[in-house]
Amino acid sequence: MKLTTLLFISILSILTSCNGHTSNPKKNADQFKDPFVKGDTVKELGNNIMLIYQDKKNNYWFGSWVDGLYRYDGKTILHFTTKDGLLSNRIDDIKEDKYGNIYFNNSGEIVKFDGQNFITVSPTSNSDSEWKLEPDDLWFKSYQDSGFVYRYDGKYLHRLKFPETKEGNDYFAKFPNVNYSPYDVYNIYKDSKGNVWFGTASLGVCLYNGITFTWLSEKELEFDVETAFGIRSIIEDSNGKxxxxxxxxxxxxxxxxxxxNYLKEKGIGSLDGKKDGDLVAIISMEKDNNNLWMATYNKGVSRYNGQQITHYPVKYNGKDITVFSIYKDNNGELWLGTHENGAYKFNGKAFEKFKPY
Incomplete structure (x- = not known):
């Protein structure tokens, strides 16, 4: 079956701006060693920990939607908020460039940490001709209800809009008063070939290979459109599927x-392993060797090893908790970000609440 493919024809860029430029990235990475970093030393993480990232120096970064940022170096936890230079206390993404500089999606604005300060990286004007695919690019979601994405090329931050599609136009015609964009991006994933995938709010998945945009609709995915869940997670397994x-x-x-082109293959059915079991939407996925880990919103985590499914409940005081993300660190250890119960870590048998001390 052939996907609907939209060939995007670049137009001449008419404006570039130095606002998206950050000078001497290598120097900024070296500044990370400065011992006089802002932030408050705390004994534990907050309850709302949505994202986890471990940088090249093995520091852990924990992003919250309400409490800002935490950095843990194995000994000390530093807490950063708006009083330390964040634009807001909501963190939606954490990325790192090849020089070791750390970038945060801070309520739709991109902020760079140079070891001492949080620096806002301002976008250039909307320049659709800057749809490109370079190996060192960093991609970020824009803020909700905008339908844009950001591409940071190391000098400039480009705010990009998806080319219109028939499905998108049909959606707006059907819901003229909708208060969000169906092109809103929930998830960005780079595959083994360097292509970038975008999981959207209502239009399914978009594959960008540097030349064309290929869309796979929610209908083709056989996704439950009525749940309004959107495509929250994308992953390529060890077999390239x-x-x-x-x-x-x-x-x-x-x-x-x-x-x-694509060939739709049978997956593993319901995560409870029952033939008539409930199909649970997966909010985040990670792979570990030949294992595929699937985190659900409130039904724990499942591991699929290619043959069987193993379920791991995620609980606090005996009650199921809500999970937002699963992450594999530099040592191959698995972490969970949760809405109300801090960070969890896999001990080889179960996910348990992370306690640094």
Whole structure:
């Protein structure tokens, strides 16, 4: 089956701005060693920990939607908030460039930490000709209800809009008063070939290979459109097959340039292993060797080893908790970000609440 493929034709860029420029990235990375970093020393993480990231220096960063940022170096936890230079106390993404500089999606604005200060990286004007695919680019979601994405090329931050699609136009025609964009991006994933995938609010998945935009709709994904869940998670497994927010199907995607095809294959069905079990939407996925880990909103985490499913409840005081993300660190250890119960870590048998001391 051939996907609907939209060939985006670049137009001449008419404006560039130095606002997105950050000078001497290597120097900024070295400044990270400065011992006089702002932030308050705390004994524990807050309850709302949505994201976890471990940088090249093995520091852990914990992003919250309400409490800002935490950095843990194995000994000390530093807490950063708006009083330390963040634009807000909501962190939606954490990325790192090849020089070791750390970037945060801070309520839709991109902020860089140079070891001493949080520096806002301002976007250039909307320049659709800057849709490109370079190996060192960093991609960020824009703020909710905007339908934009950011591409940071190391000098400039480009605010990019998806080319219009028939499905997008049909959606706006059907819901003219909708208060969000169906192009809103929930998830950005770079595959083994360097292509970038975008999981959207209502239009399914978009694959960008540097030349074309290929869309796989929620209908083609057999995703439950009525849940309004969107595509929250994308992953390529060890066999090169793709999974999109549920375990019902996996996809073999092949082709290049202007032609991309897919073969829909049977997945693993319901995560409880029962033939007639409930199909649970997957909010975040991670892979560990040949294992595929699937985190659900409030039904724990499941591991699929290619043959069988193992379920791991995630609880606090005997009650199931809500999970937002799963992350594998530099040592291969698995972490969970949760809405109300801090960070959890896998001990080899179960996920337990992380306690640094």
């Amino acid at each position: 793709f999974w999109f927010s549920n375990s019902l199907h996996r996809f073999n995607v092949y082709g290049q340039d202007s032609t991309t």
